[in-house]
Amino acid sequence: MKTGGRLALAVVAWSLSILVMAVIGSWLDRSVFRSVESQTAMAHVMEAAIVLLAALVYWRCVPRAPDLGRRVIYLAVFVMLMMAIGYFMIDVAIVLVTLLFGL
C-alpha cells in the first residue's frame, strides 16, 4: 500500500477509535464506576490515549523527510489536521453517546 493510503487508513482508524473509546467510557461511567473521580480519570485516560495513538500514527505512517524544514512542515500539517479531525470526532462522539445512553 502507498504511503498516502496507509496514512489515510490510519487516520480513519484513529478517528473511529475516539468513538469506540467514548462509547466504552460512557458505558463504564454509567454501569461500573459511577463516581465523579473515576469519570475525571477516564476523561484523562481518553485524552492521553487519543494523543498517544496520534503520535503512533505519525511515527508509523508519516514519511520521513530528508531535510529538517520539510520535517517541521509535515509535523505542523499533521498536528493541525489531527486536531481538526479529533475535535470533530469528539463532537460526533458526544452526539452518539447522548443518543445511546441519554443525558
Next chain:
Amino acid sequence: MATQANSVGRAQHSAPTFTLFGRIAAAPAGKIGKPHPSLHISLIIDDAYTGLTVIDGQPTFGEAGLRNILRIRTNIYADSLPDTVVAKVALGVPSSMSPETFAQELVKRAINFSSYVSPYSFPPKLSGDRMNPGEYNSSSYLAALLKSVMGYVPEFRVAGFQTPGWESPMPLHFFKGEAIR
C-alpha cells in the same frame, strides 16, 4: 416529648425539599477538550411521604419509533438519585404556595408535558453556552417546567460549567397536557 424529636413526628412535619443536580452531559467524552463542560440538570424532590422523585428532560433515540428520534421527553423516576453529580443547588419554594403544592404541581406539569413533540437540539457547535433561538434541549425543558409553576426561571450558575438551554425555556404550552401534534 416534642413531636420533632421522634421519627414519626419528623415525618409528619417535614416538608418536601427541592434540589437541582448538575451532571456533565455525555461524560466522559463531554469533558474532553472542553474548558467549561455543559451540565445536564435534574430536579430532585425529596418528600418524606413519597420518597425521592427525579425529573428531567431527555432526548429520544428509537424508543418511540424512528420518526420520533431526537425529540424531548419527560423523564421521571423514583427512589434513586443521579450518579456523578458535580453541582447541587437548593431550589426555594415560591412564596405563593406550600412545598407540598409546589411538589404536586411540578410532578403534574411534568406528566402533562407533551413528550415526543418538540425536536431536541444541541447547542451551536456543541460547545456553545447558549441555544440558537427557537431550539431547545433538556435544560430548556427543566427551565420551562419550573417557569410554568414558579412564574420565573430560577438562577442556576455553577463556576467552571455552562448550562446551555437554561436561558431559553421551552414555550409553556407544552406543559398544558394537550395533544398539540
